[in-house]
Amino acid sequence: MPTTIYRNATVFTADAAPFPAVVDAFAVTDGRFSAVGSLDEVRTAVSGAEALAELDLGGAFVSPGIIDSHSHLTGFGNALSKVQLRDCGSLDEIQQRLLAAREADPEAPRILGISWLFDAIEGGKPTAAMIDEVLPEVPAYLDANDLHSVWVNSAALREMGITRDTPDPIGGEIARDENGDATGMLYETAGTQYAWNFLEAQHTEADTVRALDLAFETYLGVGVTGATEMSLNAPQVAALRAIVARDGRLPFPITAHWIIEPSGDTARDLAAVEGIVRLRDEIAASDAAPWLRIAGVKLIMDGVIDACTATMRAPYANGSNAEPIWNAERVMPVVAAADRAGLQIAMHAIGDRTSEIALDAVEQAIRENGPRPRRHRIEHLESVADTTIARMAELGVTASMQPVHCDPAVLDNWKAMLGDARGEAGFPWHKFREAGVALTLGTDAPTAPHEPLPNLYIALTAGSVLSPELPPYHPERVFTPAEALTALTAGGAYAGEMEDSCGRVSVGLDANFIVLDVNPLEAAPSALLGARVLSTYVRGEEMHRA
Known part of the structure; x- marks a missing residue:
């Protein structure tokens, strides 16, 4: 098996042990990291390799590949060809x-x-x-x-x-x-069931394949080597399997969650869970298994603060509030059934009351199904109570958050809808870190810009990518570069139950890594706004070169 040593680089491993977080060399054999450490250590470790080459990276920065832990791949691919309106004032x-x-x-x-x-x-x-x-x-x-x-x-x-x-x-x-x-x-759900379902019915499988191809290509160009798909459906499954049949692989591995919307009939909702279990097992036994894994179920528990459709503990500035899309009565049996089947549960919860209901459902599932390893997650958590953060730590629930959602350029309406101190208490990353809650940082593309480096910039500064002249939104919350990079890489792998295969530069894991022209650990965060991904590797194969 050929082995390549990559040397003369600053390599952030996202792996605290047995190596330091930063090394200067690593080796790749048959698509996996075979040695990591100093150049001398790496050369010694692979000295017996039959075919050995060395590649000088010229002092560049290397990181594990980014894992977008909350993405909508087909929607992202389709969005790239839609009329872009985010900058319209x-x-x-x-x-x-x-x-x-x-x-x-x-x-x-x-x-x-x-x-x-x-x-x-x-x-x-x-x-x-x-x-x-x-x-x-x-x-x-x-x-x-x-x-x-x-x-x-x-x-x-x-x-x-x-x-x-x-x-x-x-x-x-x-x-x-x-x-x-x-x-x-x-x-x-009126938008999804009427508009989106209507438009999807106009698409052929070839249309969906084209959208996915474009999403993969675009992601690879910005350093993404894995993703968690948060809105899987039947046409997307067919298109992903068609890509595997065409190419023998996907451009990078993904885990996926199937959305269940409440039907009003608990028996029907539970049947949907059974259908996801069957699909999970079918994919696991198919040729797509090395690249596609059905992780679990996605439940959109509420809406968004901008439209006053997220469920809050106290009313909005206009006196209104919103009922949850999945109330406690509807969601409890579905979460319990999914948990019992070994599915990972991802719950969209933006309002502070909604995340309480989500945790109530997790606790009920644990009581019903007994203790075992679990890795459920809550998505977004834009407005969240301190007590909820503490409960998440106790229950081992992962916080999946998106710095790009709090770019100051898009927060004026968000703060106005809340109209009180809650508008200055959102996105409390620091409280999650202090409580010991597992964190992953994604983009939720296409609801926000998909590029990881601007996402990293916001995590480091709380400033705006869209309007850099704006003051930051509560910079006391920000991450250190190592914390943020870990959340974007190893954190995404952990949240997606992929840590045994990717997310770190570590011996035995898939050689998914990126080469940057800036060192985020040392450079001023503003340097990220003009930084480039020089190369993107998936399982040791260069999939993108600038």
Whole structure:
């Protein structure tokens, strides 16, 4: 087996023992790290190799490959070709962007946009009529920045068949006027069950494969060598298996969670859990197993603060509050059944009350099913009580958080909706660290920018990538470079139950690593904003070169 020694580098291992966190060399044999340490130690360890080569990295910085621990791969791939609206500061800018897209492709059957912000619309209440002003005939579907709402025009409402008689799904709302007619906003499960399901039905397997190919290629270019997919569905499974059949592999390994939305029928929800178990076992016995693992179930417990759909302990500034999408009665039996089947449970919980319900469900599952190793996780945790953080530490529940969600450039509306001290107490990374809660940092692409280095910049500074001139949001929370890099790599592996195969530069693990032109451990954080990933390796194979 050929062995390559990589030398003359600053290698951050994310591995505290038996090696120091930083070494200067490592060797790769047959896709795995075969030696890690000083150059002399590495040369000695692999001296008996039949075919031996050395590669001088010229003093570059090496890290384990980034694991995006919360991603939506198909949505990300599709989003890359949608009209980008995150930087639009007003309705007029959004309208002009949509009009330009239509003029650029006048034969397109639909206009698809993504990442508009609520505070770009005066009053925060978008309507179909606003889009109709520039796109009166072609259907338009615009995903909100948080991907928890879809803003559509009248042509899209007609295309989907939404009328005043169309019911609100459990956990969702079709915004309506005083006459009961839809006004153009689909919140939470109304967006997924009406808009997204309709659009997905227009896609072929080839369309989904193209979206995944683009997502993988883009991720590799920014140093991502693994991901946890948080919205797996049947078309995506078919497309991933098609890629494995075509290429014999995926570009990098992924773990995946299947979303279950509440049906209102507990028996039906429990049947969905049984279906995930069958799929898990089927994939584990297939040719896709080395690259795709069905980890568990994803439960979107509430919405988002920007739309006042996250469930809070106290009302929003406007006096409203939101019921959880999965209330305690619905979620308890589903979590218990998933836990009993050995599935990992990932629960989206943004509001401080929602994360309490999520932990109640985990505790109930432990009582029902007895003690055993578990690695359940809560996603986002934007507003969270101190008591919840302490309970997470006690229960061994992982905190999966996304620094890019608190870029100061997108927080004005978030803080305004809360309207009190809670607006200055969000995203308390430091409290999780102090409590000893396992942390992983992802991006939630495409709800936020997918690039790991800007994500790392926000974790180190609490500053803005989108508008660097803005003051940071509570910099007392920030990570040290080593803490943040570990959370982006080894933390992602741990959260995804992949730590035995990747996430660290450590002997025996897959040689997934990246080469950067900046040393995040020593450089000023601002250097990350212009940094490049020079190379990305997956299982010892160079998959990207700048």
